[in-house]
Amino acid sequence: MSFLDNYIYYIGAFGLILIGLYIILVKHNLIKVIVGLGILDTGVNLFLISVGYITKGTAPIFSRPGIDSEHMVDPVPQALVLTAIVIGVAVLALALSLAIRLYQHYGTLNLRKIREQRW
Amino acid sequence: MRRIISILLLVIVAFGISLSLAKIPFGVPKTKVGKHYINEGVKETGAVNIVTSVVVSYRGFDTLGEVTVLFIAAIGLGVVLSASRKKAMREVTPASLVLSTGCRVLFPLILIFGTYIFIHGHLTPGGGFQGGAIIASGFLLIYLGCRERRISRAASNLAESLGGLVFIIIGLLGLVSGGYFLLNFLPKGTANTLFSAGIIPIIYIAIGFKVGSELASIIDNLIEES
Numbered sequence: 001m002s003f004l005d006n007y008i009y010y011i012g013a014f015g016l017i018l019i020g021l022y023i024i025l026v027k028h029n030l031i032k033v034i035v036g037l038g039i040l041d042t043g044v045n046l047f048l049i050s051v052g053y054i055t056k057g058t059a060p061i062f063s064r065p066g067i068d069s070e071h072m073v074d075p076v077p078q079a080l081v082l083t084a085i086v087i088g089v090a091v092l093a094l095a096l097s098l099a100i101r102l103y104q105h106y107g108t109l110n111l112r113k114i115r116e117q118r119w
Numbered sequence: 120m121r122r123i124i125s126i127l128l129l130v131i132v133a134f135g136i137s138l139s140l141a142k143i144p145f146g147v148p149k150t151k152v153g154k155h156y157i158n159e160g161v162k163e164t165g166a167v168n169i170v171t172s173v174v175v176s177y178r179g180f181d182t183l184g185e186v187t188v189l190f191i192a193a194i195g196l197g198v199v200l201s202a203s204r205k206k207a208m209r210e211v212t213p214a215s216l217v218l219s220t221g222c223r224v225l226f227p228l229i230l231i232f233g234t235y236i237f238i239h240g241h242l243t244p245g246g247g248f249q250g251g252a253i254i255a256s257g258f259l260l261i262y263l264g265c266r267e268r269r270i271s272r273a274a275s276n277l278a279e280s281l282g283g284l285v286f287i288i289i290g291l292l293g294l295v296s297g298g299y300f301l302l303n304f305l306p307k308g309t310a311n312t313l314f315s316a317g318i319i320p321i322i323y324i325a326i327g328f329k330v331g332s333e334l335a336s337i338i339d340n341l342i343e344e345s
Contacts, residue, residue: 006145014136018129025125052153055146059244060169062161062310072169074153075160079173083185086248086330090192093337097196100344 009050016043030099030109037095041088045081052077165307165316166241174246175319175326179301183286186329190283193333200340211266222264229257237327241316247323251330258335262342270339275332282329289318289325 023036052074237250293302308315
């Protein structure tokens, strides 16, 4: 049980990453592939945050004097994830716009039917 | 066949990940640099929010690169979508009175909330990226509720360019005033007040304008296409 207590966040985050990878590899619909990309992005962010967590941690903000800095969580992964979330949104929007153009050009979103995208 | 190969690949990936993750303990401090930021951050940068001082001061150059990535994504989206757009203005049926009035009441409140978030980025949770996202959500509300309204492209481009320019000019001023790029050359003031932490609030305001206008232009491009 202590194994689960210790690693449940890692397991959850990498579960999301594996689900996203599976969707990207298997699905034929381009919109579903982009959704998988979003899930993978969320999993990576969750993993980075959980690496920086400290047991009984608080936010690294000295909002009042005399706050103890012993249990503050690591600020570096939080700073990385903060920008990564916004960039993830922009990249997702870029992928959706490419999907729109592909649909206008080929008339389908099925990757099996688009000849250049088949593997 | 493809499904079996994919599942085999995922099993291999999961096995490798679990081998490496078993070595990483959960819930204990891992980096020395994070400890240094927490212990010395308020003294060195003047910002009480340590995450902000990492984003803007310690890793300010990194943040400049990330803002550039966002900029390139927004530009790429505009180029991809506007390549063959027809200039026909579609007829839009106006929304009902309740919906459009509600949007008009909520829109300035959302703008004020987003501005509060990025002005107080060095004191409370929040900052330029979060405030910019909130402001863009206000524009999204206007696009969905009052469908005949559009933001002006010129104003959006102006805010975006000004945000980027302010960031780079402040960085260069630090270089000129005898130090390195993004040196915190303004007085740090007393911690936990609004006018403290030197250049950190100014840079976060610039980032807020830039992120807000970029996300709003992404929304604008995507809605024009529909």
